[in-house]
Amino acid sequence: MSELRVELFTPGILRDQAEGRALLDALGEHxxxxxxxxxxxxxxxxNVYDPARPEHFWDTAHGLAFRNxxxxxxxxxxxxxxxxxxxxxxxxxxxxxxxxLESGTGPFLxxxxxxxxxxxxxxxxxxxxxxxxxxRLWFETAPSDDGTVRxxxxxxxxxxLRDLYWxxxxxxxxxxxxxxxxxxxxxxxxxxELRPGYFYLQVTASIRDLxxxxxxxxxxxxxxxxxxxxxPECFYDPAAATPRRAPAFRTAAEEGLWKPREGVxxxxxxxxxxxxxxxx
Amino acid sequence: MPRTPxxxxxxxxxxxxxxxxxxxxxxxxxxxxxxRLQLEQSRLTxxxxxxxxxxxxxxxxxxxxxxxxxxxxxxxxxDNGKTYTDGDGNPVQVQVSKGGDQLTVQGYKPVYGxxxxxxxxxxxxxxxxxxxxxxxxxxxxxxxxxAPVTPVAPEEPEIxxxxxxxxxx
Numbered sequence: 001m002s003e004l005r006v007e008l009f010t011p012g013i014l015r016d017q018a019e020g021r022a023l024l025d026a027l028g029e030h031x032x033x034x035x036x037x038x039x040x041x042x043x044x045x046x047n048v049y050d051p052a053r054p055e056h057f058w059d060t061a062h063g064l065a066f067r068n069x070x071x072x073x074x075x076x077x078x079x080x081x082x083x084x085x086x087x088x089x090x091x092x093x094x095x096x097x098x099x100x101l102e103s104g105t106g107p108f109l110x111x112x113x114x115x116x117x118x119x120x121x122x123x124x125x126x127x128x129x130x131x132x133x134x135x136r137l138w139f140e141t142a143p144s145d146d147g148t149v150r151x152x153x154x155x156x157x158x159x160x161l162r163d164l165y166w167x168x169x170x171x172x173x174x175x176x177x178x179x180x181x182x183x184x185x186x187x188x189x190x191x192x193e194l195r196p197g198y199f200y201l202q203v204t205a206s207i208r209d210l211x212x213x214x215x216x217x218x219x220x221x222x223x224x225x226x227x228x229x230x231x232p233e234c235f236y237d238p239a240a241a242t243p244r245r246a247p248a249f250r251t252a253a254e255e256g257l258w259k260p261r262e263g264v265x266x267x268x269x270x271x272x273x274x275x276x277x278x279x280x
Numbered sequence: 281m282p283r284t285p286x287x288x289x290x291x292x293x294x295x296x297x298x299x300x301x302x303x304x305x306x307x308x309x310x311x312x313x314x315x316r317l318q319l320e321q322s323r324l325t326x327x328x329x330x331x332x333x334x335x336x337x338x339x340x341x342x343x344x345x346x347x348x349x350x351x352x353x354x355x356x357x358x359d360n361g362k363t364y365t366d367g368d369g370n371p372v373q374v375q376v377s378k379g380g381d382q383l384t385v386q387g388y389k390p391v392y393g394x395x396x397x398x399x400x401x402x403x404x405x406x407x408x409x410x411x412x413x414x415x416x417x418x419x420x421x422x423x424x425x426x427a428p429v430t431p432v433a434p435e436e437p438e439i440x441x442x443x444x445x446x447x448x449x
Contacts, residue, residue, distance in 0.1 A: 002441045042316040043342075062320055065311070065342075078349065082323040095439055125439060132392035139348070139390045149328050149351025152390075211440040258324075267326030267351075268298045 001128060002211065004101060008090040008112055008121040008169075009157075013060075013079050013257060020058025022115035023090065030104035030111065033096050034073045039066035068094065083258045083270050084153035086249040087119055101125075105207050106167050110192060110200040113169035118198065119247075120157075120174055124165035125210045137162045141236050141244075148269035154251075160236050160244035164227050166207050166219075172197040173247035178230045188226050201226065253277060290314045292321070292329070296376075299383035300329040300352070309339040309354075311346055319346055328352035330385065335365070341393030348390045355388070367391035 012019070027035050038045035039057055045065060049057055057066070064077040073094025080088045096104075109123045126134060141156035156162050175183060175197050183199040184191060190202035203223045209215040227235050233245045252258040253273055260266060260274065290313075294301030300322055302315065309315075309331070322329040328351035333339060339354045344367055347353055355364045355372055364372045366388045373386040 002439050004439060042313045043310045044312075063316075082350070083326045098439070101439060127441065128392075135345075135392040136390060149326055152328070152349055152351035208440075261324065264325050265295070265297060265327065267328065270326040 001095075002125050003093050003131065004096050004105065004123065004125050005093040005131065005134075006091070006105075006109065006121070006123045008116065009087040009119050010090075010117050011080075011087060011119055012117050013081070014077060014088050014090070015060060015079075017055050017058055019116055020060075021054055023112065024054055024057070026108050026111040026115065027092075030108035031092075031096060031100050033070070033100050034068050034075070034092055034094065036066035036075065037069035039064065041065070070095075080252045081258060082149075082153055083251060083253040083260075083266075083273060084148070084150045085252045085258070086154050086157060101207060106190065106200075106202050109167045109169055110194060113171075113194045113198050113200050117171070118169050119171040120161070121169035122165040123167040123207075125207060134162060137236060146269065149267060150269065154249070156236060157246060157249055159246050160234055161246075162236050164201075164203065164223050164230075164235060166203050166210060168201045169194070170199045170201065173249070175199060177234060177245065177247050182230060186226050186229050187222070189222070290317045292318050294380075294383075295327075296381040296383055298327065298381075300325075300327050301332065301383065302329065303332045304339075305334065305337075307337045309333060309337070309343050311340065311342045315343060315346075319350060322347070322350040322352065326351075330355060330383065332357060332364075338367070344391055344393050353385070353388050353390065355385070367393060 008023075014020075024035070036049040036057060039047050039049055041062055041064065043065075045067065047056070049066070058064075060077045060079050062081075063079060065074065066076075067074040073092065073096065075090070075092045078089045078091070080086065105123050109121055112118060112121060138155040139151060141159050141162065142151040142154075143159065145151055170178065170183060180193075180197075180199075183201070184193065186201055188201045188203055189205045190200065192200040194200055203226060204215075204219050209219040231245065233240070233242060236244065251273065253270075254277055260270070266274075292300045293303045300318060302318055311319075315331075318329050321327070329347050330352045331339065331343070331347055331354045333354060333356055335356045335358050337356075344354050354367055355374060356367070357363075358365050364374050366372050368389060368391050370387060370389055372388045373384075375384040375386075376382070377384075
């Protein structure tokens with residue numbers, strides 16, 4: 001079974017109520033089928049979403065999970081609270097009515113790009129096997145595993161992007177990496193400069209191009225042309241002999257968002273990370 | 281009023297300098313309160329959380345993904361607890377150092393699992409079969425003033441399945 005997947009990555013810690021309202025507004029306007037119904041911190045999700053109290057919903061200090069009324073789409077907010085974390089992540093995935101899929105996916109992502117401080121965001125339809133591949137690459141793009149949980153916390157971002165997806169938002173780190181002029185001239189169906197430093201790129205006109213065997217080859221050709229234009233060395237390629245290129249990200253420890261708590265045993269490599277920060 | 285999810289506590293079944301360990305016997309392991317707290321500890325310390333389950337008792341994909349996102353995973357026992365596998369059945373070597381302070385896990389592969397939504401399980405699916413059922417709020421004091429809400433009318437989802445070949449490289 002295929003599902004629509006949207007992921008939003010931000011350097012912020014998503015505590016601001018305005019961020020929650022922005023996400024809910026974008027959902028309500030473009031993907032209302034995915035509006036939260038049940039939400040909470042742990043299962044079972046005991047709270048019922050009340051539009052009159054969005055602040056009760058947007059309590060992300062320790063993470064947040066939600067699902068829609070039809071129970072076939074879910075969302076998760078994972079805030080960068082660990083020492084190695086470089087980006088907070090909002091994940092939305094599941095089934096969606098065809099009309100909203102076609103008319104709402106791109107506008108939802110671009111509205112999020114206008115309202116939220118996104119470093120990177122994507123929207124794409126995945127089969128279960130593709131979703132598994134997408135998930136696996138989170139862990140496998142790092143050149144080596146150093147025995148810490150760093151790879152699991154940071155995913156591919158210190159090394160490359162996994163791919164170019166049907167819809168993409170590139171925030172300031174990626175605008176700097178690719179170059180604004182290169183983004184403006186990308187051979188994509190839709191290129192929108194949402195605001196300074198933030199670009200929305202949509203590979204083809206319709207997301208349904210991913211679901212029709214007749215249009216998939218054209219989609220792949222269009223995607224590859226955009227990647228070639230932006231810089232293929234910024235994307236994952238299992239056959240690549242040259243190093244990949246990525247923005248330089250800072251960990252939550254380096255940015256002072258995480259500090260060790262007294263008496264707590266730290267995981268592998270964390271003390272070395274702290275020592276490196278102290279010696280700068 | 282904010283929700284207060286950290287009111288209760290929990291102690292992992294095992295802890296060393298490079299791991300947290302929880303042994304679960306429940307057949308339908310979900311991301312409930314105790315695991316959420318241990319994941320919080322994992323996140324704040326940088327120590328991976330490993331969960332050990334009996335073979336044949338699959339953890340919910342949301343559990344697997346949550347622990348894998350923090351560098352740990354779900355290990356399934358095999359051969360009466362003598363060996364371990366990951367969620368795909370791949371053999372995993374697990375060694376504990378002499379003093380029990382260090383855990384070495386080799387061969388574990390992160391597993392996406394079944395869809396986290398819909399009929400195949402996932403967030404809350406076992407607890408709330410009826411999406412319109414009345415809720416039980418986390419903080420009753422907060423809920424007292426809550427006006428009833430009308431859930432979105434479920435519609436028939438219509439994402440067509442993708443054709444082969446796969447789109448991803």
